[in-house]
Amino acid sequence: MTFYVIAEGVIAFLLIAGGVFAFTGSLGMLQFKDFFTRLHGPTKGTTLGIGSILVASMLYFTITQRELHVQELLITLFLFITAPVTGHMLAKTGLHMHLRFTTGTRGSVPEFRDEDVGQSRVARPARAKHPWKYRKQKRSRMFR
Amino acid sequence: MKALGRFLPTPTLSLVLLVVWLLMVRSIAPGQVLLGLILAVGIPLLTQGFWEPLPRVKHPLKLAMFVLVVLWDIVKANIHVSLLILLPRREPHPGFVEYPLQVTDRLAVTLLANTITMTPGTVSTNIRLDGSSLLIHVLDLDDELALIREIHERYERPLKEIFEC
Numbered sequence: 001m002t003f004y005v006i007a008e009g010v011i012a013f014l015l016i017a018g019g020v021f022a023f024t025g026s027l028g029m030l031q032f033k034d035f036f037t038r039l040h041g042p043t044k045g046t047t048l049g050i051g052s053i054l055v056a057s058m059l060y061f062t063i064t065q066r067e068l069h070v071q072e073l074l075i076t077l078f079l080f081i082t083a084p085v086t087g088h089m090l091a092k093t094g095l096h097m098h099l100r101f102t103t104g105t106r107g108s109v110p111e112f113r114d115e116d117v118g119q120s121r122v123a124r125p126a127r128a129k130h131p132w133k134y135r136k137q138k139r140s141r142m143f144r
Numbered sequence: 145m146k147a148l149g150r151f152l153p154t155p156t157l158s159l160v161l162l163v164v165w166l167l168m169v170r171s172i173a174p175g176q177v178l179l180g181l182i183l184a185v186g187i188p189l190l191t192q193g194f195w196e197p198l199p200r201v202k203h204p205l206k207l208a209m210f211v212l213v214v215l216w217d218i219v220k221a222n223i224h225v226s227l228l229i230l231l232p233r234r235e236p237h238p239g240f241v242e243y244p245l246q247v248t249d250r251l252a253v254t255l256l257a258n259t260i261t262m263t264p265g266t267v268s269t270n271i272r273l274d275g276s277s278l279l280i281h282v283l284d285l286d287d288e289l290a291l292i293r294e295i296h297e298r299y300e301r302p303l304k305e306i307f308e309c
Contacts, residue, residue, distance in 0.1 A: 024226040031229055036281045037238050039267050040225055047262065048222040071167045084261035084268075091281060092270055 007063050014056035022049030035094045043087040051076055154195065158184040196250065203306055210302045217263040217298075228284065239285035243278045243292055245300075252303045253278075259299050266291075 025045020032038045054072040061069040165180035166172060188195075201207055228236055243260075247253055257268040260280060270279040282291065 021222055021226060024229050028225070028229045031232070034238075036267070037236070037283055039281070040283045041229065043261055043267060044218070044222050044225050045229075048218060071170055074164060074167050080262070081258075084258040087261050087267055088257060091267055095270055095279075 004063075007059065011056045011060050014052045014059070018049045018051070018053035018056065020049075021045050021052065025049060036091065039087055039091055039094075043083055047079060047083050050079060154188050157188050161187055201306060206302060207306050210299075210306065213298065213302075214259055214263065221263045225283065236284040237286075239282050239288070241280045241282055241285065241288050241291060243280050243295060245277055246296070247300060247304050247307075249307055252307050256299055256303055260295065263299075266295075 022045060025041045028041025028045060029038050032041070054076055058069055058072045162180045162184040165183055166176065169176050169180075245253060245256075247256060257278060260266050260268045260278070266283070267281045268278055285291070
């Protein structure tokens with residue numbers, strides 16, 4: 001009997017911890033100031049959050065149905081492969097589109113000046129036009 | 145051994161495919177094992193042209209240690225980032241760091257970039273196409289050189305030892 005009580009506690013703890021981590025990961029999107037810092041929340045918080053919820057699911061079904069449930073490991077595997085790649089592609093796109101970052105960001109970024117094509121660098125204007133604002137202007141001019 | 149090499153060009157991939165198939169259908173009935181075996185042999189043969197020759201894992205034990213270290217660091221990174229989000233005592237100082245790569249193998253570089261994204265306060269943003277360095281965005285940057293040294297000691301050197309490249 002005590003075994004079930006302990007298992008229940010562990011599963012509840014994992015579920016709550018998972019929820020808290022996933023929530024703070026999403027909250028980071030709201031709190032941070034620029035695109036690149038906002039990336040940090042979803043790439044980390046959600047990974048561990050969903051990971052611990054999946055562990056809780058594995059434990060719960062293994063104990064209640066008395067047979068081994070491990071297919072949640074597949075979700076974990078795919079998540080661990082896809083989350084960093086998505087983050088990397090988003091960050092790369094952000095660099096490519098010359099998104100602004102908060103003042104006080106340290107380190108020089110040659111990507112903001114030059115395009116990274118092979119080994120030779122192609123000259124680029126220092127600041128490109130913002131793609132969304134530019135599009136909006138164009139559209140409003142059309143309707144006028 | 146030659147014939148085996150022709151039908152199973154990548155034994156590890158075949159094994160992973162078989163296990164993934166069995167996990168997805170949730171049974172080890174003989175029919176499913178047979179279907180999984182057919183897939184595990186067929187898919188690598190069909191996609192053989194797309195695969196680069198992968199480096200061999202020289203030290204499986206060190207790889208297991210590396211995975212454990214990374215898992216532990218993921219937990220630590222999550223707590224660290226969550227605290228920064230929930231209890232912002234001060235504004236974090238973000239920054240870009242250029243990390244000089246020493247591993248050259250493409251799989252090792254991919255693994256390193258993924259590891260950096262998953263662990264303490266760093267997201268890898270760009271790989272120079274000539275493979276010489278990695279641009280990292282750091283959430284809370286204190287000491288650039290210390291960060292580079294830590295990544296090198298903790299992740300890059302084990303990867304280098306595992307693949308011996």
